[in-house]
Amino acid sequence: MDNVSITVNKAIDILEVFLQKEGQLSLTEISEATGLNVATAYRLLSTLARRGYLSQHEKKGAYSLGLKMLDFNYAIRRNLKFIDFAYLSLSRLSKEQNQSVFLTALDADEALVIEEVGVNEDLRINSPVGKRLSLHCTACGKVLLASLPEEERKAYYATSGLQPFTANTITDVARLEQELAKVNTDGVAYDNEEYRLGLWIAASPVYDGNGRVIAAAGIMVPTSDVDAESTQRFTTAIKSCTAKISQIMARIS
Known part of the structure; x- marks a missing residue:
């Protein structure tokens, strides 16, 4: 790896620290988190701050993400036009059901939340x-x-280890495979306190014009509000919502 690539990777490592930690970080904290020596970290931090990607807080001697990073957010949203189309459907669903809804896309081996509309803080x-x-x-x-x-x-499965988050988390590969097969058949997936106690979610896929799954939308409901009748209602609602978004995507893709 040449020197330029090494330097770029180090700068990216610094920016990614702010994705993992909230608030302002000191030079020492950044140095320890990245494994960079203080001198190298300071030099890169100064450059990133000068370009607007970081903000330097002189009184506290700390750094935080700069407003320049918002430009990337706007650029991403321009490229992911379906977010704008999806937002209208998500907002309508949230209002009709009086529940929080959100949209995710696959990013590496995680689901990344790319839009949300909430009524329950x-x-x-x-x-x-x-x-x-x-x-x-x-x-x-x-x-x-x-x-x-x-x-x-x-x-x-091999890399995640199917980490349990609650007693309801499925950690058996065979059982999870059975559930995923049912997800593909039914067009809906559920999380019944598998990720967080007290939370129930139903989700359905969003397709592009080629029938490829490009996102998943979910509706979040307190488990205290879920019974047989509401389960059917929320399921029908989220599937209808994603079907509408998919229809739009089929026309523009």
Whole structure:
């Protein structure tokens, strides 16, 4: 690897620290998190701050993400036009059902939240835009995982270890494979307190014009509000929502 590539990788390592930690970070904290010596970290931090990618807080001697990073957010949203189309359907669903809803896309081996509309603040904090969710124990994650080829699913099982988050998390590969097959058949996945106690989610896939799963949308409901009747209602609602988004995607893709 040449010197330029090494330097670029080090700068990216610094930026990624801010994805893992909230708030302002000191030079020492960044140095320790990245493994860079203080002098190298300071030089790269100064450059990133000068270009606007980081903000330097002189009084505290700390750094945080700069406003320049918002430009990337806007650029991504321009490229992912379906987010704008999806938002209208998600907003309508949230209003009709009086529940929080969100949209995810597969990013490496996680489900990345790319849009959310919430009415319940306690639930919204569990799916802010940018949050990453495990695939095997979340409704949206299951939808995305079910869309992958068998080889990719096996690779995910091997690397994730099917980490349990609650006593309800499925940690057996054979059982999870059965559930994913049902997800593909029924067009809906559920998370019944598998990721977080007190939370129930139903999710359904969003397709592009070629029939490829490009996203998954979910509706979040407190388990206290879920019974047989509401399960059917929420299931029908989320499937109808994603079907409408898929129809739009088929026309523009």
